[in-house]
Amino acid sequence: MANLPTYIGAEQVQSVLRYDALVARLEVALGRFSLGAAGGVVQPLRAIVPVSPHSGWLLVMPAYSAGDEALATKLVTSYSGNAGGPFPTHQATILLLDPANGSLRAIMDGRIITDMRTAAVSAIATKYLSPPESRILCILGAGAQAHSHYQVLMQMFHFDEVRVWSQTWESAERFAGAAGGAVTPRRSAEEAARGADVIVTVTMATDPVLRGAWVKPGALVNVVGANRPTWREVDDDLMQSAVIYVDCREAASRESGDIILSGANIFAELGEVINGSKPAHREKTTVFKSQGLAVEDAVAAKLVYDSLQ
Ligand SMILES: NC(=O)C1=CN([C@@H]2O[C@H](COP(=O)(O)OP(=O)(O)OC[C@H]3O[C@@H](n4cnc5c(N)ncnc54)[C@H](O)[C@@H]3O)[C@@H](O)[C@H]2O)C=CC1
Ligand SMILES: O=C([O-])C1=[NH+]CCC1
Numbered sequence: 001m002a003n004l005p006t007y008i009g010a011e012q013v014q015s016v017l018r019y020d021a022l023v024a025r026l027e028v029a030l031g032r033f034s035l036g037a038a039g040g041v042v043q044p045l046r047a048i049v050p051v052s053p054h055s056g057w058l059l060v061m062p063a064y065s066a067g068d069e070a071l072a073t074k075l076v077t078s079y080s081g082n083a084g085g086p087f088p089t090h091q092a093t094i095l096l097l098d099p100a101n102g103s104l105r106a107i108m109d110g111r112i113i114t115d116m117r118t119a120a121v122s123a124i125a126t127k128y129l130s131p132p133e134s135r136i137l138c139i140l141g142a143g144a145q146a147h148s149h150y151q152v153l154m155q156m157f158h159f160d161e162v163r164v165w166s167q168t169w170e171s172a173e174r175f176a177g178a179a180g181g182a183v184t185p186r187r188s189a190e191e192a193a194r195g196a197d198v199i200v201t202v203t204m205a206t207d208p209v210l211r212g213a214w215v216k217p218g219a220l221v222n223v224v225g226a227n228r229p230t231w232r233e234v235d236d237d238l239m240q241s242a243v244i245y246v247d248c249r250e251a252a253s254r255e256s257g258d259i260i261l262s263g264a265n266i267f268a269e270l271g272e273v274i275n276g277s278k279p280a281h282r283e284k285t286t287v288f289k290s291q292g293l294a295v296e297d298a299v300a301a302k303l304v305y306d307s308l309q
Pocket of ligand 1: 078083089090114118141142143144145146166167168171202203204205206207209224225226227290291292293
């Protein structure tokens with residue numbers, strides 16, 4: 001009889017998942033994803049279920065990567081109303097399956113993976129698209145993604161100055177205190193963003209928090225939030241003047257308000273830049289619009305599972 005599936009909780013995930021290994025795996029996975037059928041990644045557009053009375057969303061995200069022998073589905077909920085309460089705004093579980101026979105291998109916490117793989121993908125975008133000699137990092141938002149982005153970006157790059165702005169001064173101060181080092185809270189998004197080489201937007205905003213007029217020419221903006229067709233994190237000015245990179249053309253064109261409502265043209269997928277089929281315009285102002293891909297979760301979950309064997 002087949003073995004029972006293992007349960008892998010958040011602490012165990014955190015104890016084995018490392019950014020260096022995760023970034024390396026995700027870079028390969030994004031490249032494979034953008035090769036289409038030849039890359040061996042199968043990933044339908046995710047199903048999104050509104051839970052309207054509670055202002056929540058359930059996202060169901062299946063993917064298979066033949067090259068990674070990774071088959072998984074993530075269930076992730078997004079409840080903005082949870083902010084400040086006992087439950088995080090994003091909660092997730094990943095079901096990892098055996099591609100050889102379809103049996104369930106593990107049920108795994110997906111929250112840590114969601115935080116870390118999203119930040120790792122922004123770090124890959126930063127590696128390819130940021131201006132050379134980037135010195136100032138700006139983070140707009142001070143929640144779970146702000147923390148994971150800070151960790152991986154400080155691990156992979158050399159920023160002399162990090163600025164953080166959030167919805168409340170207290171949350172920006174708290175973030176700066178927890179991060180220690182060179183992080184300074186700022187009173188406004190404009191003050192935080194002006195002069196920054198790399199900007200990360202990781203808020204639950206539904207209207208723009210960042211304006212193109214504040215973005216230094218040549219900077220990279222990693223736009224991580226506003227993952228619904230009517231939500232915005234950045235304005236038309238930025239979206240229409242920057243070179244736009246995305247994780248997945250189909251998802252960005254269907255789900256991202258910043259892409260849909262601005263009418264911006266998508267120049268390339270990040271995977272195409274990794275594969276060398278599209279250039280990285282480091283000298284221009286660039287936006288990387290991240291929606292989050294199921295294949296990232298599948299690859300990360302497989303990495304965690306294998307590390308525990
Ligand atoms: N692209 C991707 O792969 C993923 C994207 N996300 C998105 O990233 C964003 C951040 O997620 P988490 O850090 O987990 O959320 P969180 O709830 O932990 O943090 C959200 C932050 O945004 C701030 N905020 C809330 N409403 C705001 C508003 N109207 N204007 C400005 N700031 C506001 C909060 O004060 C907090 O600092 C969300 O939009 C989430 O849906 C999350 C996971 C994956
Ligand atoms: O990819 C992901 O897990 C998510 N994208 C937006 C909210 C959660």
